[in-house]
Amino acid sequence: MIEFDLTRDAIDTEAWRRRLLDPHCGGYAAFEGWIRDHNEGQQVRRLEYEVYETLARTEGQKILAEAVERFGVNGAACVHRHGSLELGDVAVWIGVSAAHRDEAFKACRYIIDEIKVRLPIWKKEHYVSGDSGWVNCERCATHGHRHDDIAEGATETADVER
Amino acid sequence: MKTIHVHYFAAFRDQAGRDEETVTTAARDPAALYAELQAAHSLGLGADRLKVAVNDEFAAWDRPLQDGDRIVFIPPVAGG
Numbered sequence: 001m002i003e004f005d006l007t008r009d010a011i012d013t014e015a016w017r018r019r020l021l022d023p024h025c026g027g028y029a030a031f032e033g034w035i036r037d038h039n040e041g042q043q044v045r046r047l048e049y050e051v052y053e054t055l056a057r058t059e060g061q062k063i064l065a066e067a068v069e070r071f072g073v074n075g076a077a078c079v080h081r082h083g084s085l086e087l088g089d090v091a092v093w094i095g096v097s098a099a100h101r102d103e104a105f106k107a108c109r110y111i112i113d114e115i116k117v118r119l120p121i122w123k124k125e126h127y128v129s130g131d132s133g134w135v136n137c138e139r140c141a142t143h144g145h146r147h148d149d150i151a152e153g154a155t156e157t158a159d160v161e162r
Numbered sequence: 163m164k165t166i167h168v169h170y171f172a173a174f175r176d177q178a179g180r181d182e183e184t185v186t187t188a189a190r191d192p193a194a195l196y197a198e199l200q201a202a203h204s205l206g207l208g209a210d211r212l213k214v215a216v217n218d219e220f221a222a223w224d225r226p227l228q229d230g231d232r233i234v235f236i237p238p239v240a241g242g
Contacts, residue, residue: 033242049241050172052234054218080241092242112242120215120234121241122172135240139206140173 001075002068004060006051008083011093020075020097027101029108033092035085039135043128049082049091052120056080063114071107073098078111080121163188164229166195173237178203192216193223196235205235212236 001019013032020028037044064076075097085091094111098104123135134140166189169182178199189195192214199205213236214221227233 050175052169052171052215052236055215055220055234058218059220116242117239119241120171120236120239122237123240124172134173134176134237136238137173137207137240140237141177141204141206 001077002061002064003077004057004064005077005079006053006056006060007079007081009081011079011081011090013090013093013095016077016079016093017095020077020095022074022097024099025074025097026099027104028095028097029101029104030093030095031108031112032090032094033112035087035089035091037087039125042125042131044087044125045128046087046126047085047091048124048126049080049085050122050124051080051082055120059118059120060115063111063118066114067096067107067110070110071098071103073103073107076107076111078115080115080119082121164227164231166227167230167232168195168199169232169234171234171236174203174205174235177205187227189227191224191227192221192233192235195227195233196223199235207237211238 035047060078064078067076073096078094080092094108096104096107124132125135126132163186166185166187168185170178175181187195189198193209196209209223214223215234215236216225217232
């Protein structure tokens with residue numbers, strides 16, 4: 001079973017785990033990405049994910065197929081949420097089933113790492129302070145009245161989870 | 163001149179103030195089109211920080227544009 005999905009609803013992780021059960025498999029590894037209450041020194045109140053759905057679905061399926069091919073696992077699945085999410089919600093779930101644990105762990109790690117850099121999904125954080133901002137995209141808008149933008153450096157702050 | 167459909171997401175949607183637009187352009191490729199729209203909407207990142215999709219597939223910046231193409235400029239992603 002190789003399946004990627006996008007949903008606005010809560011992810012039923014147990015139902016997805018059951019779909020990976022396979023008598024040929026002796027190991028299962030899963031990863032859940034949760035909404036946490038802080039980022040870059042700001043207190044986060046809630047998040048919004050926006051997705052370019054058509055491309056995200058083909059790219060997500062491609063990442064899973066790569067993991068199966070590369071690590072020889074039996075099953076790989078991933079669900080990513082979009083829309084408005086609250087603290088503690090599961091934003092992304094990944095599950096891998098394999099004959100042995102080593103390839104299950106490796107494939108699971110590969111999938112989340114690729115998802116984070118390749119899937120066209122964006123995250124807007126809403127802070128306790130009332131501000132909000134698109135993560136990794138502080139400089140997506142230019143500010144013509146500010147002349148210190150370039151001097152501040154073009155370095156984009158990395159997602160602290162990485 | 164070609165008619166190109168451009169869709170905006172996330173920070174670029176906010177900055178451009180629209181989800182999509184149809185532009186008539188002489189731009190030969192996505193790189194030239196981005197330069198036009200970057201100026202028009204004050205989009206803050208250089209093309210080197212973006213990816214581009216043509217007709218819902220990742221594409222090269224120098225792929226020739228065809229009349230009716232659907233383009234998405236993809237700012238830095240933040241899934242997971």
